[in-house]
Amino acid sequence: MFETAYREQERLVARLVSAGDRVRGWKIGATSGAVRARLKTSEPFYAVLLQSNFLPGEAVVPGAGWAEVLVECEIAFVLERHLEGPGVTPRAVRERVAEVRPAFDVIGLVHGGPPEGAADVIRSNGSCAGVVLGATGLPVSQCDPAEVEVVLRGEGCVMARGAGAEVMGDPCAAVAWLANRLAQSHQRILAGQVVLSGSMAAATAVASDALEADFGRLGRVTLRVE
Numbered sequence: 001m002f003e004t005a006y007r008e009q010e011r012l013v014a015r016l017v018s019a020g021d022r023v024r025g026w027k028i029g030a031t032s033g034a035v036r037a038r039l040k041t042s043e044p045f046y047a048v049l050l051q052s053n054f055l056p057g058e059a060v061v062p063g064a065g066w067a068e069v070l071v072e073c074e075i076a077f078v079l080e081r082h083l084e085g086p087g088v089t090p091r092a093v094r095e096r097v098a099e100v101r102p103a104f105d106v107i108g109l110v111h112g113g114p115p116e117g118a119a120d121v122i123r124s125n126g127s128c129a130g131v132v133l134g135a136t137g138l139p140v141s142q143c144d145p146a147e148v149e150v151v152l153r154g155e156g157c158v159m160a161r162g163a164g165a166e167v168m169g170d171p172c173a174a175v176a177w178l179a180n181r182l183a184q185s186h187q188r189i190l191a192g193q194v195v196l197s198g199s200m201a202a203a204t205a206v207a208s209d210a211l212e213a214d215f216g217r218l219g220r221v222t223l224r225v226e
Helices: 003-018 033-038 090-096 118-123 171-183
Strands: 023-029 045-050 059-061 068-079 097-109 128-133 149-154 157-163 194-199 204-206 209-214 220-225
Touching: 003 045, 003 118, 023 171, 045 118, 045 128, 045 171, 059 128, 068 128, 068 149, 068 171, 068 220, 090 097, 090 171, 097 194, 097 209, 097 220, 128 194, 128 220, 157 204, 171 194
Parallel strands: 023 194, 059 220
Antiparallel strands: 023 045, 068 097, 068 194, 068 204, 097 128, 149 157, 149 209, 209 220
């Protein structure tokens, strides 16, 4: 599914890497049934995370360059060992992960309103405007990703709530899906790479404000959109 869009994504990433960027990992989208229905797809999709996508803590995202900025609260997996499909299970994911961290996935939309379908997002390499990782993480032996809950605050109120279980029932299952899907194009997740496992709550549109996502004992992440 979407092989043409993925080839376009590969060409885009290749151009960026040849210009000096480098691959840091992967992100998974459409991990909930509601999002898949809206994007007209029966399965999730993936995109490539580049070094230039990663923002420092207390990051400032310039909103002026986008028609709309959305924020997703996600659990990031940092791989300790390579993960290669097919046949990867959630248990295999847990065995190869160094730690999980709280994260923001910032999505920048060039045109107002949602994309027409998943192929549009794939071609644009996930519409990624930035990634903010928490400063510290926990091993999965101390933190079950499916049980993590998050509260997103901004604009003086709670903007969203979510849970790891909203990500395909278990974020580890999403990472397993990615490894198995990448195997179809002879790719794998490398040790040291970061995987954003999917949004724990609905993507939240933001204007100009400071945002904080509280993931409980997993930690917090903050950013400002200006």
